[in-house]
Amino acid sequence: MMSAIDVHDLVKVYKGGVRAVDGISFSISEQEIFGFLGPNGAGKSTTIKCVIGLLRPTSGTIKVLGVDIRHDPGVVKRNIGYAAQETAVDDRLTGWENLYLQGRFYHLSRAEVRRRGEEVLKLFGLWERRNDTADTYSGGMLKRLDIACALIHRPKILFLDEPTLGLDVQTRKTIWEYIERLRSEHEMTIFLTTHYMEEADVLSDRVAIIDRGKIMALDRPGALKAGIGGDLITVRFLGDEGRLEPLLSALRALPGVREVRSAADGIHRIVVEKDGDQLIPEIVRLAQESSAGIHSIRLKRPTLDDVYLHYTGREIREAEGSREELIRARVMSRRIRR
Ligand SMILES: Nc1ncnc2c1ncn2[C@@H]1O[C@H](COP(=O)(O)OP(=O)(O)O)[C@@H](O)[C@H]1O
Ligand SMILES: [Mg+2]
Numbered sequence: 001m002m003s004a005i006d007v008h009d010l011v012k013v014y015k016g017g018v019r020a021v022d023g024i025s026f027s028i029s030e031q032e033i034f035g036f037l038g039p040n041g042a043g044k045s046t047t048i049k050c051v052i053g054l055l056r057p058t059s060g061t062i063k064v065l066g067v068d069i070r071h072d073p074g075v076v077k078r079n080i081g082y083a084a085q086e087t088a089v090d091d092r093l094t095g096w097e098n099l100y101l102q103g104r105f106y107h108l109s110r111a112e113v114r115r116r117g118e119e120v121l122k123l124f125g126l127w128e129r130r131n132d133t134a135d136t137y138s139g140g141m142l143k144r145l146d147i148a149c150a151l152i153h154r155p156k157i158l159f160l161d162e163p164t165l166g167l168d169v170q171t172r173k174t175i176w177e178y179i180e181r182l183r184s185e186h187e188m189t190i191f192l193t194t195h196y197m198e199e200a201d202v203l204s205d206r207v208a209i210i211d212r213g214k215i216m217a218l219d220r221p222g223a224l225k226a227g228i229g230g231d232l233i234t235v236r237f238l239g240d241e242g243r244l245e246p247l248l249s250a251l252r253a254l255p256g257v258r259e260v261r262s263a264a265d266g267i268h269r270i271v272v273e274k275d276g277d278q279l280i281p282e283i284v285r286l287a288q289e290s291s292a293g294i295h296s297i298r299l300k301r302p303t304l305d306d307v308y309l310h311y312t313g314r315e316i317r318e319a320e321g322s323r324e325e326l327i328r329a330r331v332m333s334r335r336i337r338r
Contacts, residue, residue: 002066003027004157004189005034005051010060012046020046022213023060028191030156033183035204036193037308043213044193045085048159051191052082065156077106081155085162087146091135095126095145098134099152106153113152120148123186124178140171144178151182158182160192164199172196176203201304209311216311225302228310230258231276232300235268235283238293247290254282276301 005028012021021043028034036044049055051062053069053076061068067075089098096117103113121127124144134142143163150158163179164172180203182188194200200207201221208218217224237244251270252260256279259271272279276299287294308314 002030003063004030004032004065005191006061006063006066007047007051008061010047010050010062011058012043012050012055013058014046020213021050021057024208024210024213024215026208026215026218028157028189030189031183031187032205033179033190033192033203035200035207036191036210037195037197037200037207037304038193038210039195039314041212042210044210045161047210048082048161048191048193052076052080052159078153079156080159081150081153081157082159083143083147083150083161083163085165087142088149089134089137089142089146091137091142092133094131094133095121095137096130098145099130099149102149103152108153116152116154120151123151123181124148138171139167140174143167143175147175147178155188157189157191160190162193162195164194164196172199179203197304197308207304209308211312211314217307221304224307225304226274228302228307230256230271230273231302233270233272233276233279233283233297234300235270235287235297236266236295237268237287238295239291241266244290244292247286247292250286250290251283254279254286 005026007027008025010021010024011019013019024043024047026034036047038044046055050057051064051069053073063069064075065079069076090101093101099117099121100113103117108116118127121130124147126141126145126148129137129141134145137145147158147160147163160179164175167175176199179190179192183190192199192203204221206218206220207224209216209224217227219227237247248260248262248268251257256273256275257270258273261269261271263269270279270283280297280299283297284294
């Protein structure tokens with residue numbers, strides 16, 4: 001399968017010397033959902049703007065569908081749709097009018113805009129509201145209209161920069177469903193950026209963790225989690241702690257068990273290579289054989305949070321988004337006055 005996007009050794013230094021993107025490389029396959037996860041200022045938006053030709057890279061190569069964008073900038077305009085971090089909807093116009101303008105911008109004929117406009121508005125659940133001005137739309141509807149506008153020229157690849165920033169949890173999940181459907185039903189390739197851990201985890205086939213302009217890790221979410229350590233099983237046994245030693249030795253000898261740690265609180269932590277769920281029956285059986293019995297047992301898998309912490313030494317705090325979200329909320333209420 002051909003790569004949709006190939007980025008090689010991309011560097012972007014802004015005037016004034018900020019090295020926003022510091023030598024990153026990645027490839028995105030066709031029909032892949034590729035997530036770029038990182039805190040504010042990591043270089044996510046700068047990367048997108050370079051790839052879609054809004055910013056000139058300081059160095060590096062970018063190919064879209066195998067074509068170097070320096071040799072044929074048209075390859076970007078024809079094949080890429082882009083919904084910026086700030087919604088570009090004009091709220092004095094109706095949903096339909098916003099879409100119509102966008103279509104004309106891409107030089108689609110009136111007939112094409114009508115046909116395609118109806119398609120994307122229906123796809124995003126906005127058809128019934130097409131003749132209402134966008135200032136009557138909710139935040140989620142505005143974002144959906146914005147994404148619909150980015151799809152008017154039938155791009156093969158869609159770039160979504162923080163598509164759910166500042167939206168409430170329920171609305172975010174609705175947007176995820178639309179994104180997932182674009183891939184599964186419309187065979188799109190999707191590049192999305194986010195600083196929401198769960199979003200990257202749920203949506204992306206592969207995730208790149210980006211921090212200070214560098215890619216710290218890149219893999220499927222499951223592999224990233226497995227890579228930093230196995231599952232953790234925590235057990236509380238019934239009966240006398242003092243007589244558990246033979247049982248604990250037996251547990252340590254189980255294949256796949258890396259370590260058994262006993263804490264003063266009576267909870268035993270069993271670190272396993274992987275597939276902790278499959279070890280639980282064995283642990284229960286051994287406990288019963290040793291007549292210890294089990295009070296409680298639970299399995300904890302590493303989360304993408306743990307992965308992020310592992311690679312960056314920091315947590316993405318929700319607070320990091322808050323300043324940006326505040327600005328966004330302001331932009332949302334002001335929208336765009338042209
Ligand atoms: N136009 C600009 N001029 C100078 N510095 C910029 C500009 N845009 C962004 N930066 C800086 O580049 C870095 C990366 O920003 P950005 O790509 O917007 O990160 P993200 O989208 O991950 O939050 C930040 O330090 C930011 O302040
Ligand atoms: Mg950004």
